[in-house]
Amino acid sequence: xxxxxxxxxxxQQAIKRAKELQAALAGAGQTLVEKRLAEAITAASQxxxxxxxxxxxxxxxxxFINAVLGRRDDLYAPVxxxxxxxxxxxxxxxxxxTIRVVRHSDRPEDPGQLIHAVEIRKFACEEGNPRNSKNVKxxxxxxxxxxxxxxxxxxxxxxADNALSNLHDNVLLDFLPRLDAxxxxxxxxxxxxESEIRLLSHxxxxxxxxxxxxxxxxxxxxxxxxAEGLEHNRAVLTKLEHGQCNQFVISAxxxxxxxxxxxxxxxLEAVQKLVGEGRAAIVTERLIEITKHCAKEAREVVAEDLxxxxxxxxxxxxxxxxIIDLRETLGTKRPALERRFQSAWTRAFEDFRDxxxxxxxxxxxxxxxxxxxxxxxxxxxxxxxxxxxVMKRLDEYLTQPGDGLREAVGxxxxxxxxxxxxxxxxxxxxxxxxxxNKQSFNPAVEAVTSLVPSLLAAFxxxxxxxxxxxxxxxxxxxxxxWNPFTWVAVGAAGAGGAAASALLAPVAALGTPVLIGMACYxxxxxxxxxxxxxxxxxxxxxxxxxxxxxxxxxxxxxxLSRKDVLIVDEFLNETTARLTAYEAKLTGLLKERPSAERLxxxxxxxxxxxxxxxxxxxxxxPATAADTSAAPAVRLF
Numbered sequence: 001x002x003x004x005x006x007x008x009x010x011x012q013q014a015i016k017r018a019k020e021l022q023a024a025l026a027g028a029g030q031t032l033v034e035k036r037l038a039e040a041i042t043a044a045s046q047x048x049x050x051x052x053x054x055x056x057x058x059x060x061x062x063x064f065i066n067a068v069l070g071r072r073d074d075l076y077a078p079v080x081x082x083x084x085x086x087x088x089x090x091x092x093x094x095x096x097x098t099i100r101v102v103r104h105s106d107r108p109e110d111p112g113q114l115i116h117a118v119e120i121r122k123f124a125c126e127e128g129n130p131r132n133s134k135n136v137k138x139x140x141x142x143x144x145x146x147x148x149x150x151x152x153x154x155x156x157x158x159x160a161d162n163a164l165s166n167l168h169d170n171v172l173l174d175f176l177p178r179l180d181a182x183x184x185x186x187x188x189x190x191x192x193x194e195s196e197i198r199l200l201s202h203x204x205x206x207x208x209x210x211x212x213x214x215x216x217x218x219x220x221x222x223x224x225x226x227a228e229g230l231e232h233n234r235a236v237l238t239k240l241e242h243g244q245c246n247q248f249v250i251s252a253x254x255x256x257x258x259x260x261x262x263x264x265x266x267x268l269e270a271v272q273k274l275v276g277e278g279r280a281a282i283v284t285e286r287l288i289e290i291t292k293h294c295a296k297e298a299r300e301v302v303a304e305d306l307x308x309x310x311x312x313x314x315x316x317x318x319x320x321x322x323i324i325d326l327r328e329t330l331g332t333k334r335p336a337l338e339r340r341f342q343s344a345w346t347r348a349f350e351d352f353r354d355x356x357x358x359x360x361x362x363x364x365x366x367x368x369x370x371x372x373x374x375x376x377x378x379x380x381x382x383x384x385x386x387x388x389x390v391m392k393r394l395d396e397y398l399t400q401p402g403d404g405l406r407e408a409v410g411x412x413x414x415x416x417x418x419x420x421x422x423x424x425x426x427x428x429x430x431x432x433x434x435x436x437n438k439q440s441f442n443p444a445v446e447a448v449t450s451l452v453p454s455l456l457a458a459f460x461x462x463x464x465x466x467x468x469x470x471x472x473x474x475x476x477x478x479x480x481x482w483n484p485f486t487w488v489a490v491g492a493a494g495a496g497g498a499a500a501s502a503l504l505a506p507v508a509a510l511g512t513p514v515l516i517g518m519a520c521y522x523x524x525x526x527x528x529x530x531x532x533x534x535x536x537x538x539x540x541x542x543x544x545x546x547x548x549x550x551x552x553x554x555x556x557x558x559x560l561s562r563k564d565v566l567i568v569d570e571f572l573n574e575t576t577a578r579l580t581a582y583e584a585k586l587t588g589l590l591k592e593r594p595s596a597e598r599l600x601x602x603x604x605x606x607x608x609x610x611x612x613x614x615x616x617x618x619x620x621x622p623a624t625a626a627d628t629s630a631a632p633a634v635r636l637f
Contacts, residue, residue, distance in 0.1 A: 008047075011284040015044055018291045021612055024605045028305070030298045037294045039178070044287040049275045050090075050153045050178060054203065055185035056196055057159030060216040060252055064185060065091070065156045067256035067264060069145050075117040076141055077156050078125050087124055087136045088175050089156040093149060094142035104137045112140070147268075152275050155179065176203060177293075180286050181210035181274050183267070188218045188249070191229035192236040194403050200240060207289040210282055211245055212270055213237070218263065219251040246270070295612035302609060306602040308585070309594040320586040327579045330572055341416045342564050348408030349561035352401050353554060359397045360550040363390070364543050371539045383538055387545065394549055416571060 018041050025034035043050070053061050065077035069091060077089065100112035101123050115123070122128035123136050148154055157175060176182075182203050186192055203211065215233070218226060230247055237243050248270070250263035274282065308316070367390070374382050594602075 008280040008284070011044065011047075011280055011287070014284050014287045014291070015041060017612065017615075018044075018287055021291055021295060021608060024608045025294070025298055027601055028298070028302050028605045030301065033294045033298045036177075037291065040287055040290040043178075044283050046151055047279060047283060048151045048153060049180050049279050049283065050155060051181045051183060051271065051274075052155040052157055052175070052179040052208075053183050053185065054157050054176075054199065055159065056187075056193075056199070059159070059185045059187050061156060061159065061185055063256060064183075064214065064216065064250075064252040065154065067252040068147060068154060068268065070147050070259075072256065075120060076143075078121040087129070087132055087139060087158065089120070089124055089139040089141065091141045091143075091145060091148065091154045091156070092152065093145045093147075095144065097141075097143040099139065099141050099143075101134075101136055102138045102140060103135045105135060106137070117141075149272075149275060176206035176208065177290065179206070179208050180282055181212070181271075182208050183212045183214055183271070185214045185216050186233065188215050188221045188226055188229055191232040194399065197236060197240070200242075204240070207286070207293065209285070210274055211242060212267060212274075213242075213245055213247045214252075214263075214267055215247050215249045216252060218249045219254060291612055295609045299606065299609040299613065302602060302606050306599070306606060308589060309599055309602060311589075313590060313593070316586050316589050320583055320590070323579055323583045323586065327576060327583070330576060334568065334572065337416060337419055338565075338568050340419060341412060341568060344412035344415060345409065345564045345567070346561065348405055348412060349557055351408065352405040353557055355401045356550050356554055359394070360546060363393060363397065363546045366393070367542045367546070368539055371535060371542065374535075376535075379534060379538060386538075386542055390542065390545055390549065394546075394553075398553070413567065413571075416568070 018037060022034055022037050022041065025031075025037065053065055055061055062074065062077040062079045066072075066074055066079075069076060071077075076091065097117065099115050099117060099120065101115055102110075102112040106112060120139060120141075123134060124139055129136060155175070184200065184203070186196060213233070215226075215230065221229070226249065230249070233247055234243065237245060248263050248267040250267060251261050252264060255261035255264035311319075367386070371379075371382070
């Protein structure tokens with residue numbers, strides 16, 4: 001497709017409008033919003049198209065990325081048994097390989113740290129960069145990747161909803177607004193769950209309208225299981241108003257190894273349609289949405305700045321005194337607020353703990369029945385796999401009560417904010433964000449929501465296999481040494497040896513069937529007895545496993561339930577900081593009154609913001625030569 005903006009007048013007009021807003025935001029002091037808008041303008045001016053690969057942890061994102069890039073190895077997108085990707089990695093086609101690490105502390109003009117492909121794992125993976133201790137913002141890989149085409153950026157994102165989800169989700173959610181399209185991956189053996197529905201809602205909130213759904217690891221499930229999963233996914237997508245979207249059933253591993261796989265080929269064809277002639281329309285739509293979003297975000301602040309600037313010195317002094325008084329009364333209000341919050345918080349965790357005994361009983365009955373109906377010959381296989389199955393089953397049992405706990409905890413925090421506002425008798429904009437913004441409570445609330453229902457991740461990996469391993473070791477020799485056919489062979493060989501003696505030939509001829517029968521009977525009864533003992537031992541081991549898992553869950557929940565004081569501390573500290581900042585703003589206005597020019601600038605900016613939010617119909621610009629004056633060459637992101 002042509003990359004000249006002169007061929008796309010609608011995009012030109014959107015860029016022109018965004019530039020006007022950018023200048024107004026800079027003049028009004030809205031530097032953060034202005035910076036985000038500037039990034040969007042640059043991307044649109046270059047007709048750059050960004051596609052993010054999004055999904056829960058362990059859905060095969062890295063394998064998918066490598067397959068799309070045409071890589072047979074995993075140097076660019078490392079694959080690991082533990083959650084691998086913990087930073088954003090961007091891939092683009094270029095004449096030669098250039099890989100750079102961009103840190104959060106880098107300035108826009110900084111070149112970043114150049115690295116080799118073999119070093120990506122040290123920065124992108126949890127094992128080499130635990131909890132992003134190296135402060136990596138993005139890893140940018142420009143290399144000969146012809147499948148990506150021109151000005152297309154493929155983005156590998158951290159997996160959401162795992163033991164590191166507080167860290168990973170924040171990185172992911174921060175990056176979503178920069179994407180033009182999303183490839184959303186879900187496992188074939190684990191269809192849409194609640195966490196993925198929440199992730200999809202975040203994609204919608206980021207105004208990413210172009211969605212493609214890939215159902216990964218399709219070669220690992222039976223046809224009927226796959227059909228049930230697709231039907232479940234379709235019902236979920238329909239409720240979220242994405243029912244018309246195709247689900248591409250794929251095996252990225254097969255495509256990576258062979259270069260051919262029908263589902264992957266269909267998905268890549270759909271991607272090509274997006275980045276082909278439809279690209280300009282999508283980029284235009286995205287820029288308009290981002291421009292409106294920036295305008296809405298800035299309008300409230302600009303309107304308040306204007307209102308404050310127009311107040312008299314006496315009015316500002318009175319409000320400053322009120323803010324100082326509010327800050328001083330926070331301490332006296334805390335006990336009453338804390339009591340009600342603690343009641344709701346404690347009740348939420350008690351409700352969760354109350355269901356654990358029933359889950360324990362149900363699981364023990366379920367696995368006792370499973371062991372009873374398992375054939376003797378299959379006990380070894382069951383012993384080797386039961387710990388994984390128990391973990392998965394427990395996670396399924398915990399999903400619904402875990403969602404209930406998550407909702408109850410969120411409601412308790414929301415009520416705390418409402419009670420706080422009511423007790424102070426205020427609903428000022430300076431305080432409202434504290435009440436509504438859950439990110440203020442990340443240290444505690446997010447710790448709870450990220451660990452439920454996966455409360456057993458660390459415990460399961462460390463402990464559960466060991467509990468069953470000893471049972472498996474006990475089962476294995478039983479199935480070899482006590483195998484009836486082994487004993488038949490031994491008995492027959494002994495009888496044959498006796499028959500070799502001519503002196504005993506008549507006796508041997510008569511005795512061989514008898515000896516074989518006696519050996520069969522002996523080994524069968526002994527084997528059945530040993531199998532009964534083994535079955536009983538496995539049953540007891542699995543019961544102990546379930547008991548320990550439930551106990552560990554209870555202990556984890558008990559620890560988390562004690563975070564209520566931290567929640568209140570976070571809430572009051574954040575509120576105090578906002579009130580202090582607002583007081584400083586009022587003090588600054590008292591010391592230096594805004595000029596007439598400043599008042600006029602704020603009014604003009606407010607009118608411009610209103611025009612962006614609710615634009616009047618305007619004629620399209622005629623096709624002209626591209627304006628590239630505001631599109632400097634910058635990083636991929």
